[in-house]
Amino acid sequence: MVLQIFGDSISGNCLKVKWTADLLGIPYRWIEIDILKGESRTPDFLAMNPAGQVPVVRLSDNRTIGQSNAIILHLAEGSRLIPSNAFDRAKMMEWLFWEQYSHEPYIAVARFQVRYLKRPLVELDAQLVERGNAALALLELATQKAPFLVGDQINLADISLVAYTRMAHHGGFILTQYPSVLRWVRKIEDVLNLGVAD
Ligand SMILES: N[C@@H](CCC(=O)N[C@@H](CS)C(=O)NCC(=O)O)C(=O)O
Numbered sequence: 413m414v415l416q417i418f419g420d421s422i423s424g425n426c427l428k429v430k431w432t433a434d435l436l437g438i439p440y441r442w443i444e445i446d447i448l449k450g451e452s453r454t455p456d457f458l459a460m461n462p463a464g465q466v467p468v469v470r471l472s473d474n475r476t477i478g479q480s481n482a483i484i485l486h487l488a489e490g491s492r493l494i495p496s497n498a499f500d501r502a503k504m505m506e507w508l509f510w511e512q513y514s515h516e517p518y519i520a521v522a523r524f525q526v527r528y529l530k531r532p533l534v535e536l537d538a539q540l541v542e543r544g545n546a547a548l549a550l551l552e553l554a555t556q557k558a559p560f561l562v563g564d565q566i567n568l569a570d571i572s573l574v575a576y577t578r579m580a581h582h583g584g585f586i587l588t589q590y591p592s593v594l595r596w597v598r599k600i601e602d603v604l605n606l607g608v609a610d
Pocket residue numbers: 423424425426447452453464465466467478479480481512
């Protein structure tokens with residue numbers, strides 16, 4: 413059985429998995445799960461991932477993995493998307509953990525509230541906006557120093573971080589205030605063969 417990716421196409425966490433599989437030429441079947449309709453909370457879905465969240469992948473032997481960054485690490489095992497050098501690999505992991513703790517909870521949550529829950533921008537929690545901007549400021553410094561987040565070629569850190577950064581404007585963040593970030597986003601979109609996010 414081919415790899416199955418259970419994901420919602422509106423979710424950056426799910427798109428990370430798709431882009432990693434696409435870039436590595438890994439065959440898969442995409443199973444669309446509409447989180448807004450509660451499809452990640454059905455008994456069948458919860459049996460696969462008790463956290464009730466996408467993305468989830470089902471491997472050919474039926475085992476499942478949740479958590480976007482765990483999934484992309486598994487898919488990219490042994491590939492050019494994970495540095496072979498131990499230090500660079502640790503730096504890549506540093507970005508992956510940072511993305512989940514200090515970036516996604518602000519940038520992705522602001523986007524979800526504005527774009528999908530239709531919350532007016534002015535009603536966004538100030539801390540969400542402040543911390544989202546802090547994350548973008550940190551990325552701005554990093555992308556001023558080097559073309560990729562780690563080393564001289566794309567790796568999972570770029571894929572993971574670009575997912576919600578390229579959609580940050582959906583949550584009211586102004587990416588033109590972060591010109592290096594914007595340049596980096598366009599470059600990674602180019603490598604991944606994505607258009608510019610609407
Ligand atoms: N840390 C998780 C976050 C997953 C997550 O928040 N998934 C959201 C979509 S982006 C979801 O499934 N939400 C539906 C729900 O919680 O019911 C990851 O990186 O995969």
